[in-house]
């Protein structure tokens with residue numbers, strides 16, 4: 542079972558790994574950090590945990606969905622069941638007392654570091670609770686991470702740092718910055734009853750997640766950007782997957798179609 546203390550311990554080690562890499566890392570290793578951050582953050586966190594599972598704003602074949610979940614798993618930000626439950630509750634009670642991570646009620650430190658201790662209310666995730674894969678991922682979350690660590694260790698001992706811990710630390714902070722700063726600073730083109738803001742810097746650094754005011758305005762949209770200059774790489778991934786799976790279906794249908 543995923544215990545918040547274990548997650549905190551793993552993330553603390555990930556932060557030490559990140560600092561160690563700042564001192565000793567080579568450009569090649571930092572390039573791998575960025576690539577793994579694309580997998581755990583863009584494919585895993587924003588496209589899969591957030592836009593697909595939390596909001597059902599796009600559809601993907603199950604293999605793509607589950608691969609996305611595995612990418613998110615190695616980011617050490619919690620299981621799909623806990624992440625989605627907390628996020629759906631955030632949308633339900635945005636910026637009021639029951640919001641699990643409103644910086645206006647819980648403060649910066651809590652939102653940045655301790656939101657993993659929020660009690661997971663499974664009433665928010667009846668769809669995931671029914672699914673064996675999500676129960677398995679929740680129960681064996683850390684084991685999957687250790688398996689990943691072993692695989693990369695066998696390729697290169699230092700890969701534990703640059704292909705697992707440092708990208709996980711990056712994702713943790715990127716996600717936490719969105720949670721806190723996107724409800725504090727930035728522009729609000731849509732007038733909402735909460736403090737959600739668009740943040741240019743987080744939009745560019747966190748795969749489109751920073752267009753948070755747009756997202757709270759239309760949470761059912763898989764596209765968070767509204768202007769050409771609002772970089773939304775998470776949506777580019779979704780558009781590419783949708784295009785390829787649609788194309789695949791058309792090819793298969795044409796092949797099978799016999800008048």
Ligand SMILES: [Zn+2]
Pocket residue numbers: 631635724737753757
């Ligand atoms: Zn929000």
Ligand SMILES: [Zn+2]
Pocket residue numbers: 591595596628632756760
């Ligand atoms: Zn959301």
